[in-house]
Amino acid sequence: MIDTTTILLKSIISALLKELFGDHDILIDLQETRKEFKGNVTLVVFPFLKISKLSPEATGDLIGSRLLERSEEVKTYNVVRGFLNLTLTDQVITKIFDEIKRTNDFGLKKLDSSLPSAMIEYSSPNTNKPLHLGHIRNNLLGDSISRIVKSSGRNVIQVQIINDRGVHICKSMWAWKKFGDGETPKTSGIKGDHLVGKYYVLFDKEYKRQINESILNGTDLEEAKKTVPCILEVQKMLLDWESGDSETVELWTKMNTWVYSGFEKTYERLGIVFDKNYYESETYILGKKDIKGGLESGVFYRKPDNSVWIDLSSEGLDEKIVLRKDGSSVYITQDIGTAIQRFKDFEIDSLTYVVGNEQDYHFRVLFLILEKLGYDWAKKMRHLSYGMVDLPTGKMKSREGKVVDADDLMDEMESAAKEMSIELGKSQSFNDSESEKLNKVLGHGALKYFILKVDPKKKMIFNPEESIDFNGNTGPFLQYTHARISSLINKSGSQVDYDWDQFELNEKERNLIILISKFPQRIKAAASDLNPSIIAAHLYELARGFNGFYQQHSVLNAETASIAAFRLDLCKEVAAVLNSGLYLLGIQAPKKM
Template sequence: MSLQETLSNQVKQAVSKSFNVVLEIVEFQATRKEFVGDITVVIFPMLRLIKGNPVQIGEVVGNYLLENTEIVKGFNVVKGFLNVEISDAYYVEIFNEILSDDVFGIIKPHVSEKAIMVEYSSPNTNKPLHLGHVRNNLLGYSVAEILKASGKKVYKTQIINDRGIHICKSMLAWKRFGNGETPESTGLKGDKLVGNYYVRFDQEYKKEIENLVQNGIATEEAKKTAPILLEAQNMLLNWEAGDEDVVALWKKMNAWVYEGFDETYKNMGVDFDSLYYESNTYLLGKEFVNEGLKKGVFIKEDDGSVWCDLTEDGLDKKIVQRSDGTAVYITQDIGTAIQRIKDFPDVGGMVYTVGNEQDYHFQVLFLILKKLGFDWAENLYHLSYGMVDLPSGKMKSREGTVVDADDLITEMANTAEGISEELGKLDGYTESEKKELYKVIGLGALKYHILKVDPKKRILFDPKESIDFQGNTGPFIQYTYARIQSIVRKANFDYTTSITIEVKKLHPKEKELIKQLQLFPEVVQNAASQHSPALIANYTYDLVKEFNSFYQNVSILGADELHDKIFRVQLSKKVASTVKLAFNLLGIQVPERM
């Protein structure tokens, strides 16, 4: 039980005994630094139930706590704020409980509860993953890990957009200009090779538009009638008709891309439990159009098109089937969601990690699924996130001006190498150990820089700023973890004995660290309920800041008393293990040495 929960029960009891009223909620806040106390009870909300002066009420409650509880050792009242001092005995006892739990703050999944499916990545197979995908993958993976840590069973999935006109553009360009090139013959990753032909298509398309315009055709008409675009559209029709040659080319080029994606995912440190392919799901959902018509959820217009009227819900009318009987994108999403529940019957909710340009789409999707009567539709969440910008400006896939995910990961490792070499702290490392360390630092910097920001906010990403060894960065936290490992390695005494309050008086810095450690389970639960890795990231930074303040003000291995040495090594080790657990939830590794 946390300090707030323990104290809350005792404050309620104090109010009940002293004023004969039932207090349902006790409001707390951190004690301001200019006052003595570990936690502050806010008296003002009690005035709705208790008539009187808030200072006097605070005095009555404070005296009750002092006389009737073991954990309160003193108090003071400032206006309507009761500042409570907590006994050292409480903190030592709490720390020993935290120490005995190797995964303090992490809860095993509840078998009886419904699982959650988290969708992320979901790329197109016409280009490699880029910086935007990096934010998507890191967010989705981290949220899945945080939900698991909060006690949920989680499935990670993605839907691969492997069909459509954009895929055919890469296919056609390769067919026309590729001369049989393969990843093997070029030495390129398959996704990069295919992406090059997507860019090549756009270059040729623009040339054709320009020629048509010079021959007197209006620009908009030229865009629609450029021969290369018409040929790509025809290729899509042939694919949908099952043309053997087109399907064979599609399978070959997609296989190149999948191999490239797998390598990027491995380098990024993300994984999936299941995969869905749009080529298998694009016809799903049509059967539910008829179901929706029967239930009166959908209406059919005179031209045969089917719509869902959401105007009474503050939205607009949404088409779910065209007049020619073909499905639209949201119909496919309806079908895919339902199919996932069929495939994983224990799933009771889903999280979709998709950029904020799709906010309206998901509002509509979730509402339609609710109207169709699916109870799990109440537990759908759009993990909406902002764009990632670079100092150089916005990225454009068609023009080939994106920041490639693989190149970014390599650049981060190179930047880490440059900074580490300048600091000159890698004596005794082999070359392979150095390379691995640079990768861990570089990738840690990238992930932390992206995940420490609230998902809804837009990010301006500067690689050099993210890799600083000072401030709120991944390397700063990794360095503190490595520092603690060095302290533990130097401890030439048995530090496994539990220290009791009979022999230990707490230093204020020790107490602050224990208070920070105690918050971790609550932070995990809040991060899960808010789908926000930023809460974990910034908690970890606060914990590390508190440790560094402790390290600078308190002697650990040089303490006069053995029990102080033991306690401080134990406390340091627990900080390190909590950092490691927290960083695991962000998908970040911590090096034992730096």
């Protein structure tokens, strides 16, 4: 496509330079011409000044004029300072367009079953509270990256590990026993995950109350945190659970089941799926025997108190404990075991974790340990480390109820979409169930695009007071552009055949074709950087380009029947890329809105 043209041009230029100035080893820097200048590709001529012995302008001019004579690809050129801007011939551009037209699902590669699968882990919630905006970012990133990697031809296995075990869930259990009075999702009408979350918050209140009380009795804060009755009872509960105490396990099962059914509803609304769920209650024992193996091979060492460590100071990190002195696991022990287990469970050659950047250190250590244990796949482990979503007031804290709840947010987005469509007078042409469906699609589109258009690495601040936009660089703008084109296609009758020599392309058409042709490169970049925002930015540029074209040129009533037929084809390809690109972001593209 456009990149093959660039490669071709590079070789022509390289030969030309040799002829003009003799042998050299200067890199040819061909880049996309920036929007504000005329042309399609740009050669930066500064590096050649020392061999041309001419001014930047004269050098550009010389190369440009020779290129014009010599290459069928170059139509015109202009030189601005040291930049030689080349405009490609219609011949090149129409060839590119023919190629795009011939390709089904342009940009998306077919699944190559001979390649090993990639595993992507995301979401990984705790079962003591409902999902919030932070999880939404995690889920959307995991889902979108899975789609992007899939569409670059590899099968993807999407997994989550559910943190169903530990003190946190015991806290909810304790509070439910104490204050719950037998309340269930059924009796209360509260969604299961929210109900369990409610008791988690209740525990925290009670915990704080007991701490204060204890301090009043003269205990210091740190001591109080550890010795207050409720925390001791929670720890006892955890031990009971570990020893399989039937009453505790029963309560644990009951409350987790509530949570799962709640999560399921939220995932379904978000359009999130998993191929396999791992449960920490099943995996937390993994890893211990791998530590034993590593001890024998000398990767780990035992301290006098019997705890097991690894020394990573030669890698610029610290010493890290991997087994406590009583032989019990720490967090990283499980992760070592779980990673190894996954490579046994599935035929995968890579494992990507979508986890917040607060765990950067943990993953550096984890990957290093696995590498030292001799697993060659360790080199292909990646951490998609994304920035936190903060509120204007600071971090979200579920214990204090300072969170943007995932379900609430989706409700708000749906009703905002509804208000918007009523305000714009668009709702008349739909019946109730149609507009309800559409409002969901648009509200979710706005939310997903809002999150995914920003670079995952960067933290983002979400202000619940200001609602997410539906105008400008937004999901609904892309959806709208798609709907507009769909409507055009719908209205078009039968089209004539056209030949490229029957008309010339205008500037907007040329640019649209080039933009479309860049879609595959963008997907490739998004896959290798684990960055969906590259797709988002490309779709926005395309939609903006299309709307400019649409405003200025009529499609169905074009100057000639041939032009009309070509423009309709062009519209179809724009719509196809919008549709595919939105799909990669997990956003639906409506045909009407």
